[in-house]
Amino acid sequence: MNRVLSRQTLMYILVFVGAVLLTIGVTALLISINQRQNEAAQFPLRVVEIAADELDPAVWGQNFPQQYDRFMMTQQNYGETPYGGSEVYSKLERYPAMVTIWAGYAFSKDHNEERGHFYAQIDQANTQRVQVVNQPAACANCHAAEAPQLIESMGWETFNSTPFNDMVENLHFGSSCADCHDPETMALRLTRPALINALDAQGIDWTQATRQEMRTYVCAQCHVEYYFRGEQKILTFPWSQGLTVDDIESHYDDYEFKDWTHAETGAPMLKMQHPEYELSSTGIHARSGVSCADCHMPFIREGGIKISDHWLRSPLEDLSSACQTCHNLSEEELASRVSTIQDNTAELLRLAEDALLDAIAAIKTARDAGATDEVLTDALYLHRRASLRWDFVSSENSTGFHSPQESARILAASIDFARQAELLAVQIAAGLGAPSTASISSDG
Numbered sequence: 001m002n003r004v005l006s007r008q009t010l011m012y013i014l015v016f017v018g019a020v021l022l023t024i025g026v027t028a029l030l031i032s033i034n035q036r037q038n039e040a041a042q043f044p045l046r047v048v049e050i051a052a053d054e055l056d057p058a059v060w061g062q063n064f065p066q067q068y069d070r071f072m073m074t075q076q077n078y079g080e081t082p083y084g085g086s087e088v089y090s091k092l093e094r095y096p097a098m099v100t101i102w103a104g105y106a107f108s109k110d111h112n113e114e115r116g117h118f119y120a121q122i123d124q125a126n127t128q129r130v131q132v133v134n135q136p137a138a139c140a141n142c143h144a145a146e147a148p149q150l151i152e153s154m155g156w157e158t159f160n161s162t163p164f165n166d167m168v169e170n171l172h173f174g175s176s177c178a179d180c181h182d183p184e185t186m187a188l189r190l191t192r193p194a195l196i197n198a199l200d201a202q203g204i205d206w207t208q209a210t211r212q213e214m215r216t217y218v219c220a221q222c223h224v225e226y227y228f229r230g231e232q233k234i235l236t237f238p239w240s241q242g243l244t245v246d247d248i249e250s251h252y253d254d255y256e257f258k259d260w261t262h263a264e265t266g267a268p269m270l271k272m273q274h275p276e277y278e279l280s281s282t283g284i285h286a287r288s289g290v291s292c293a294d295c296h297m298p299f300i301r302e303g304g305i306k307i308s309d310h311w312l313r314s315p316l317e318d319l320s321s322a323c324q325t326c327h328n329l330s331e332e333e334l335a336s337r338v339s340t341i342q343d344n345t346a347e348l349l350r351l352a353e354d355a356l357l358d359a360i361a362a363i364k365t366a367r368d369a370g371a372t373d374e375v376l377t378d379a380l381y382l383h384r385r386a387s388l389r390w391d392f393v394s395s396e397n398s399t400g401f402h403s404p405q406e407s408a409r410i411l412a413a414s415i416d417f418a419r420q421a422e423l424l425a426v427q428i429a430a431g432l433g434a435p436s437t438a439s440i441s442s443d444g
Contacts, residue, residue: 046063047062047063048062048063050063050183050184051183052183052184053149054178054183055145055146055149055173055176055178056173056176057071057072057173057176057177060176060177060178060181060183064177064186066302066303066305066307067177067307067308067310068177068310070302070307070309070310070311071117071118071177071310071311071312072118073116073311074116074117074118074119074175074310074311074312074313075116075118075119076116076311077115078313078317080113081314081316081317082316082339082342082343082399083342083346083399084113084314084397084399085113085314086113086114086115086116086313087113088112088113088115089112089113090111090112091111091112091113092108092110092111095350095353097353097354097356097357098111098353098394100264100356100357100360101353101356101357101360101387101390101391102271103262103263103264103360104260104261104262104263104264105259105260105269105271106128106129106135107129107271109128109129110127110128110129112127116312116313117174117175117312118174118175119174120142120143120144120174120175121140121143121144121145121171121172121173121174122174123143124139124140124143124144125143125168125171130164130165134163134164134165135163135164135165136160136161136162136163136164136228136233137150137159137160137161137162137163137164137166137167138159138160138161138164138228138233138234138235139164140164140167140171141192141194141222141235142192142221142222143171143174144171144172144173144174145173145174145175145176145178145179146170146171146172146173147159147191147192148178148191148192150167150170151193156193156234157232157234160228160232160233160234160235161231161232161233161234178191179191179192179218179221180218188211188214188215188217188218189214189218190206190217190218190221191221192221192222193235194221194226194235194236194237195217195220195221195224195237197236197237198236198237198239199217201239201240202239212289212291213291215291215292215293215294215297216277216286216291216292216293218293219276219277219292219293219296220277220292223274223275223276223277223292223397224237224273224274224275224276224277224278225237225238225248225272225273225274225275225278225392226238226273227252227257227259229255229257238251238252238255239251240254241254243277243278243281243282244278244282244406245275245278245388245389245392245410248275248278248392249270249385249388252270257270258270259271262360262383264360264363264364265359265360265363265364265367265376265380265383266363266367266373266376266380267363267380267381267383267384267387268380268384269384269387269388270384270387270388270391271391272388272391272392272394272395272396273395274395274396274397275392275395275396276292276396276397276398276402277292279392279393279396279398279402279403279406279407280292280398280402280403281403282403282406283402283403283404283406284403285402290326293308294322294325295315295322295323296312296313296314296315296322297309297310297312298315298318298321298322298325299321299325300318300321309321316335316338319331319334319335338401341399341400341401341404342398342399342400342401344400344404344408345393345399345400345401345404345407345408345411346399346400348393348400348407348408348411348412348415349390349393349394349399349411351411351415352386352389352390352411352414352415352418353390355386355414355415355418355419355422356383356386356387356390356414356418358418358419358422359379359382359383359386359418359419359421359422359425360383361422362379362421362422362423362425362426362429363376363379363380363383363421363422363425365425365426365429365434366379366425366426366428366429366432366434368434369428369429369432369433369434370432371425371428371429371432375428376425376428378424379421379424379425379428380421382417382418382420382421382424383417383418383421385413385414385417386413386414386415386416386417386418386421387414387418389410389411389413389414389417390411390414390418392410393407393410393411393414
């Protein structure tokens with residue numbers, strides 16, 4: 001009898017617990033639905049119809065004022081972070097080795113810390129680089145919202161090959177809502193052919209991407225390594241063999257491409273351009289499914305609604321929204337972890353710069369002693385390999401944070417290649433009777 005009662009009691013308890021759990025689940029679901037309905041209700045009915053060719057963020061902002069107000073905050077100078085921020089300063093003055101490393105190239109004349117997305121077109125039009133070198137309009141792909149419309153009217157090849165300075169009078173907006181959003185549905189979309197072409201070459205159909213994937217793809221339209229291919233300067237991503245720095249180097253070597261010839265060594269050089277997408281793809285966040293927007297455009301509360309923060313900036317400026325959503329750590333601990341990664345990477349960058357300067361000096365000494373391009377072939381290739389790896393990490397805007405171990409590996413290889421180039425050049429110069437200026441110790 002007691003056994004029967006116990007079974008009945010246990011059954012009642014299980015039914016009761018199940019009912020409680022079901023009630024909790026249904027209640028949570030109803031609350032969530034109600035919250036989402038309330039949030040949706042906060043968005044106004046369309047005040048204006050957004051035309052398919054509308055580029056002005058102010059027009060879009062009439063329908064989405066919270067997002068627009070946050071985007072317009074990219075005009076603000078929120079100051080410096082330890083290795084970035086929005087305060088303009090000359091990187092050539094702060095890191096003078098860059099002038100020699102880029103000798104003979106436009107970046108040796110002008111290279112500043114960038115401002116916010118609002119200034120994308122303004123700063124591009126005013127940089128001395130477009131005065132020193134007649135850059136192609138391909139640069140406008142990422143710096144001007146007008147690019148997709150100009151591409152449609154002019155054609156992809158003609159647009160790219162037109163000189164930038166001949167195009168600048170047609171460019172009035174920097175980053176715009178239209179770069180990333182469909183005006184009818186507000187769905188994320190790609191508008192830049194270079195990324196679409198690169199994904200297609202990899203067999204990736206971006207139209208089938210998840211929303212989370214799109215929160216990275218829209219950033220990868222611009223925050224990538226690229227080059228101007230062929231006589232028509234076609235904007236191209238060097239991804240034929242993969243996304244790592246070694247894959248990119250192989251692509252360029254197979255294509256026999258160079259950005260410029262180094263003014264002091266004569267090496268055929270490659271200039272890396274902000275490869276945030278490529279480097280971050282090797283990091284733990286990307287492997288965990290974290291998108292660019294999760295950290296740089298985290299969800300925030302504006303009044304009673306939740307929006308993606310369109311004030312794009314360093315996550316260090318809002319560690320609570322950007323990091324603590326996933327990491328149950330204090331802001332102090334999170335900031336310390338970032339600082340450790342970036343300080344270590346910065347130290348390796350300075351060591352790589354020292355090694356590159358020594359390699360350049362040694363190769364120049366060998367040339368002065370009479371060494372020809374043929375004799376210096378291996379040293380020049382080592383110089384090219386060392387420089388592109390330093391530049392890959394230096395021009396990538398996270399100072400190693402997006403992928404710390406990969407950044408350290410790349411910079412270790414840069415230092416190694418630079419020292420090999422220096423040693424080889426010293427040996428060549430010595431064989432030609434030149435006095436030794438090597439910094440490498442006699443015991444290796």
